[in-house]
Amino acid sequence: LPSSFLCVTVSAVWVGLVCLLFYSRLVRVGAAPICTNGQAGCHILSLADLFDRVIQHSARMHGISSDLHSEFEQYFFPSKNHIGRVNRICHTSTILTPNGKENAQRLAREELTEVILKLLVAWRDPLWHFQQSIAHHHDFNNFSSNKALEMSDMVHELRKGVEKVAEKMQMLGIISNSVNSLTSPEALIPSDRAEWRLMKDYVLLYCFRRDSNKVQNYLKILKCRIIPQHEC
Amino acid sequence: LQNFWTFWVTSPPGKPKLTSCRSPEKETFTCWWEPGSDGGLPTTYALYYRKENSDAVYECPDYHTAGENSCFFNKNDTSIWVNYNITVVATNALGSNFSDPVDVDVVYIVQPHTPENVTVTVMEDKDGPFLRVSWEPPRKADTRSGWITLIYELRVKLEGEEEWEEHRAGQQKMFNIFSLRSGGMYLVQVRCKPDHGFWSEWSSTTYIKVPDYFPRETSVWILIAVFSAFIFFILTWILNLKSNSVKHCLLPPVPGPKIKGFDKQLLKNGRSEEVFSALVVPGFPPTTSSDCEDLLVEYLEVYTPEEQELILEEGKDLQEGCLKSKGSPSDSDSGRGSCDSHTLLMEKCGEGEGKEEKHQERAQKGKRQQKHQTGWEEGDVSHTREDVLSPDMSEGRVKTWPSVFSPLPQYSSRPLDHQGSLETARQLCLSDSLFPPPSTSSHLSYNAKEGLALGSGQQEFYLGKKQTHPSNPQSQPRWHLQAHSDFNISSMDRKQAASGLQLPGFRSTEYVEVQRVNQEDMVILQPLFSSSCQRDGHLQIGQGEDYSKVKGVDSGNMLLLQREVEVKREEEDGDRYSCDIQDRVTESCYTTSTAASSQVTGKPTSCAGTAMPVQEEMVLAANGYVDAATMLL
Numbered sequence: 001l002p003s004s005f006l007c008v009t010v011s012a013v014w015v016g017l018v019c020l021l022f023y024s025r026l027v028r029v030g031a032a033p034i035c036t037n038g039q040a041g042c043h044i045l046s047l048a049d050l051f052d053r054v055i056q057h058s059a060r061m062h063g064i065s066s067d068l069h070s071e072f073e074q075y076f077f078p079s080k081n082h083i084g085r086v087n088r089i090c091h092t093s094t095i096l097t098p099n100g101k102e103n104a105q106r107l108a109r110e111e112l113t114e115v116i117l118k119l120l121v122a123w124r125d126p127l128w129h130f131q132q133s134i135a136h137h138h139d140f141n142n143f144s145s146n147k148a149l150e151m152s153d154m155v156h157e158l159r160k161g162v163e164k165v166a167e168k169m170q171m172l173g174i175i176s177n178s179v180n181s182l183t184s185p186e187a188l189i190p191s192d193r194a195e196w197r198l199m200k201d202y203v204l205l206y207c208f209r210r211d212s213n214k215v216q217n218y219l220k221i222l223k224c225r226i227i228p229q230h231e232c
Numbered sequence: 233l234q235n236f237w238t239f240w241v242t243s244p245p246g247k248p249k250l251t252s253c254r255s256p257e258k259e260t261f262t263c264w265w266e267p268g269s270d271g272g273l274p275t276t277y278a279l280y281y282r283k284e285n286s287d288a289v290y291e292c293p294d295y296h297t298a299g300e301n302s303c304f305f306n307k308n309d310t311s312i313w314v315n316y317n318i319t320v321v322a323t324n325a326l327g328s329n330f331s332d333p334v335d336v337d338v339v340y341i342v343q344p345h346t347p348e349n350v351t352v353t354v355m356e357d358k359d360g361p362f363l364r365v366s367w368e369p370p371r372k373a374d375t376r377s378g379w380i381t382l383i384y385e386l387r388v389k390l391e392g393e394e395e396w397e398e399h400r401a402g403q404q405k406m407f408n409i410f411s412l413r414s415g416g417m418y419l420v421q422v423r424c425k426p427d428h429g430f431w432s433e434w435s436s437t438t439y440i441k442v443p444d445y446f447p448r449e450t451s452v453w454i455l456i457a458v459f460s461a462f463i464f465f466i467l468t469w470i471l472n473l474k475s476n477s478v479k480h481c482l483l484p485p486v487p488g489p490k491i492k493g494f495d496k497q498l499l500k501n502g503r504s505e506e507v508f509s510a511l512v513v514p515g516f517p518p519t520t521s522s523d524c525e526d527l528l529v530e531y532l533e534v535y536t537p538e539e540q541e542l543i544l545e546e547g548k549d550l551q552e553g554c555l556k557s558k559g560s561p562s563d564s565d566s567g568r569g570s571c572d573s574h575t576l577l578m579e580k581c582g583e584g585e586g587k588e589e590k591h592q593e594r595a596q597k598g599k600r601q602q603k604h605q606t607g608w609e610e611g612d613v614s615h616t617r618e619d620v621l622s623p624d625m626s627e628g629r630v631k632t633w634p635s636v637f638s639p640l641p642q643y644s645s646r647p648l649d650h651q652g653s654l655e656t657a658r659q660l661c662l663s664d665s666l667f668p669p670p671s672t673s674s675h676l677s678y679n680a681k682e683g684l685a686l687g688s689g690q691q692e693f694y695l696g697k698k699q700t701h702p703s704n705p706q707s708q709p710r711w712h713l714q715a716h717s718d719f720n721i722s723s724m725d726r727k728q729a730a731s732g733l734q735l736p737g738f739r740s741t742e743y744v745e746v747q748r749v750n751q752e753d754m755v756i757l758q759p760l761f762s763s764s765c766q767r768d769g770h771l772q773i774g775q776g777e778d779y780s781k782v783k784g785v786d787s788g789n790m791l792l793l794q795r796e797v798e799v800k801r802e803e804e805d806g807d808r809y810s811c812d813i814q815d816r817v818t819e820s821c822y823t824t825s826t827a828a829s830s831q832v833t834g835k836p837t838s839c840a841g842t843a844m845p846v847q848e849e850m851v852l853a854a855n856g857y858v859d860a861a862t863m864l865l
Contacts, residue, residue, distance in 0.1 A: 059427070066428070088315070089285060099311040101259055101379045210313055213339055213428070217379070224378030231403055232378055 047168050051223040054161040058219055061154040062212040064147050069205040071144060090207030092122045097214055104221050110175045113166050116218050119211050120159035127152040130204055151208075158215070174226055242272035244327030248320045250334045254343045257372040258312060258380055258426070261305050261338050262298040265320040265331065273324035279303040284315035312338050342429035344382060345370035347422045352440040355408075360445055363388070363409040367422045370432070382424045387434070391417040415444045 045053075095118050098104040104112070131148040169175045224232035246268020255261035267277060279292035292303035316338075320331040347367040355364050365386055373380045381403065387396040388409055401407045401422075412418070418441075421434040471478060 062428075093285075097313070099313055100307070101312075101374065101377070102307075104379075105377065210337070210339075214313055220378035220381060222378075224376065228376075232376055 047165070047172065047174075048223075048227050050161070050165050050168055051219070051227065054158060054165055055216065055219050055223060057154065057158050057161055058212065058216040061151060061158060062209070062216050064151045064154070065205065065209040065212050068144060068147050068151070069202075069209045072202045072205055088203050088206055090203070090211070091126065092119060092207065092211055095119060095122065098218075104218065105225075109169070109222060109225065110178050112218055112222050113162070113169070113175060114178075116162055116215055116222075117159065117166070119215055120155055120162060123155050123208060123211060124152075124159065126204055127155055127208065130201060133201065162219070169226070242324075242326055243269070245269065245271045245273075245275040245322035245324045245329050247329045248277060248322045248331045250318060250320055250331055253318070253334070253336045253341050254430070255310075255338050255341050256343065256345055256370070257374060258338060258342050259307050259372075259374075260310050261336070261341060262302055263292075263305075263318055263334075263336070264298070264302045267301060267322060268329065270322075271324050271326060273326060275322050275324040277301065278321045278323065280319050280321065282317040283311065284317075310338060314338075340428060342380070342426045344373045344380070344424055344426060344429070344432045346432050346435040347384060347424050348435075350420065350422050350435050350438050352418075352420050352438050354440065354442060357410075359410070359449075361412060361414075361442055363412065363418065363420070363440060363442070364406065365409065365420055365422065365438075366406045367435070368405060369424065373424075373426075381427045383427065384422060384424045385431075386420060386422040388418055388420050391419060391439075396421075412442045414442060414446070417441045 095115065097115055097119070098107055107115070127148075131145075131152045134145050134148045166175070170177050248268050249266045251264045251266050253261055253263035263279065265277065265279070267275065279295075280289050281292070282289050290309075292305075293309050294304040294306065295302065297304040314337070316336040317333050318336055319333045322329045322331075348370055350365065350367040352363055352365045354361050367384070367386075369375050369382055373382060375382055383403055384401040384405065384407075385398060386401060386407055387398040389396045390413065399407060399409070409418075409420075417439060420438045420440060421436075423432045423434045425431045
């Protein structure tokens with residue numbers, strides 16, 4: 001009898017310790033909200049942290065878009081040459097983006113930030129439409145539909161994040177105040193027939209995959225230009 | 233003529249094939265192609281490309297920098313995030329052939345060079361040495377501006393091994409490797425990859441030798457192993473010491489059958505009628521002169537030697553060993569192990585054989601005891617001279633033990649101990665030296681838990697009178713009460729418990745054999761003085777020796793013996809003899825058994841006692857108990 005009592009006591013102590021550990025972990029890991037207007041009591045992230053966060057975000061976004069793109073390519077366009085014939089015109093081609101390292105480095109920080117924001121804004125609506133069409137189309141499984149939804153949300157979140165970064169930079173005086181939230185006219189793509197939609201979807205994915213890569217790259221360049229010590 | 237033949241075998245060139253395009257730093261790129269058959273004619277190759285959404289066709293700017301069958305695009309001609317549509321054309325005199333077009337976006341064809349300046353050093357830690365590998369990104373890859381992000385991977389193996397151990401290092405340019413084999417030679421390689429691209433080649437091998445050291449982990453394990461072994465040995469030793477008690481706990485002995493009067497031997501012989509008839513106890517249920525007193529526990533009084541107290545002390549542990557159940561009222565050994573049985577007592581008593589002389593030396597101690605004992609003797613003697621074992625043995629109960637306690641001088645017995653079997657056994661163990669010799673009579677007081685259950689079957693009640701030990705001049709004669717399973721005291725209608733009785737001091741110890749119980753309920757005794765016990769149940773009778781006849785039980789519940797001159801012996805088949813084998817040291821008994829020939833122990837001596845049969849079934853107590861412990865004998 002005393003041995004069982006001892007067992008109970010020891011196990012209770014262990015459970016208590018584990019709970020305590022988890023509780024402390026939870027408290028620690030709880031994401032600190034990004035403060036706006038310097039609200040009292042919230043944890044203010046440094047610029048480096050903000051940059052890291054948005055870069056991670058953009059990396060994840062690009063990963064999802066790559067996955068969806070390969071899925072499309074695999075199921076709908078097995079022949080690579082057939083793809084080659086497709087005229088891929090992305091609706092974001094009107095946005096002037098640097099196509100090389102020197103070009104990107106030649107841009108000012110504000111311009112670079114602006115380009116990023118333009119791209120993100122341009123993709124919000126098309127992705128939302130795309131996700132809608134995926135959800136209603138039975139050709140795609142739940143996995144793809146979830147990814148599309150996630151992608152759509154991420155664009156939205158990333159744009160907000162980059163705006164925060166821009167705000168912070170403006171606050172810190174790193175960039176001038178010329179960057180403002182842009183509302184560029186989104187080209188609404190008409191959706192008629194199924195195959196056109198499919199094709200459209202594929203082109204959309206192709207274009208978005210590339211643009212998300214651009215965003216990620218530009219953010220990295222911006223970060224290493226502003227905060228060179230950290231992982232550059 | 234040569235032209236003629238070449239004309240016949242020449243053809244337009246085969247189709248070239250673009251094998252791969254690669255960019256080492258995302259700023260330039262190179263495409264390689266594979267030429268097809270040249271058709272026997274000198275063939276030229278040209279690469280054309282088109283940029284995305286543009287119809288302008290351009291030719292490769294540089295065919296030489298990257299080697300043969302390659303096209304190198306420098307920085308000015310390279311646009312990132314632009315789709316290139318590339319075609320190679322092979323042309324000879326007879327025609328040209330276009331390869332299949334390939335779409336290339338430079339972002340996705342990045343394969344950097346190998347990392348550079350891979351250095352490996354051995355560093356020391358409190359746990360031992362470890363390797364620190366550090367490297368630098370390839371020179372051309374611009375990671376500083378954030379244009380390219382590289383992740384690294386390294387692999388290690390011992391010299392001579394086949395399998396590499398791979399580690400991902402992420403974006404860091406340094407890595408530590410632990411758990412090294414002392415004195416080993418390690419090979420290290422590093423490679424890198426952009427976040428979306430291809431792995432580079434492995435860097436050239438770097439060799440590093442780990443110095444010799446003694447791993448602390450191993451020493452800790454050695455310490456633990458030694459400690460565990462030590463504890464294990466201690467436990468084993470303790471277990472060995474307590475093996476008896478452990479055995480007692482784990483394997484409790486199986487009690488034997490307790491049917492009174494049940495003769496297993498008969499059953500084995502197949503004579504079921506005899507078996508069942510043996511079960512019939514004439515006196516049971518008690519009808520004649522049975523009163524409550526019959527069920528009372530009475531005690532077998534045995535004379536105690538002078539060193540009674542001393543022996544008490546000496547034999548205390550023996551006592552515990554002999555009789556585990558103290559004061560248990562019942563005769564049955566159910567629930568008790570062999571430790572509790574009589575035979576164990578006997579065994580234990582036998583151990584004390586050697587102490588006999590020692591005890592004798594102390595015989596002079598305790599005048600009080602001596603005096604007390606003398607009083608005993610006299611009283612007993614006075615009793616026994618006249619009394620005989622009356623037919624009223626129904627009043628008395630004899631507790632018979634299956635074993636014999638003759639050579640048990642050192643076990644004292646408290647006088648008139650009315651407690652349980654423990655005391656009884658102690659009473660029964662008497663030392664030789666301690667008995668003053670009453671002449672002819674033996675005084676027995678017995679203790680029986682239940683009434684004597686005498687069956688009409690063959691139950692013999694033996695009183696053994698043991699002869700003097702030659703080695704022990706001072707030894708006094710003792711009486712043995714040897715109980716056998718066949719106790720035939722017809723008038724005794726109680727359960728008879730076999731008990732070894734020790735009779736107080738005779739000068740010489742002799743064996744007396746109970747011949748039979750005659751009609752007057754007298755136990756006819758005859759001495760066993762023959763130099764050898766005959767086998768097959770035949771007992772030789774000495775001549776002219778005294779023996780005592782158990783006259784009866786007196787009022788004091790004492791078994792009275794009387795000497796008679798009568799030489800008569802009976803051969804009784806099916807008798808079982810329990811022999812006092814405690815004398816194995818000084819004298820030996822022949823084991824006799826009717827059912828089977830048991831071993832013959834010892835040498836011919838004056839011992840006339842019957843030997844204890846080895847078989848378990850031979851030692852059937854008078855009360856019908858078969859004690860498995862008798863196997864010890």
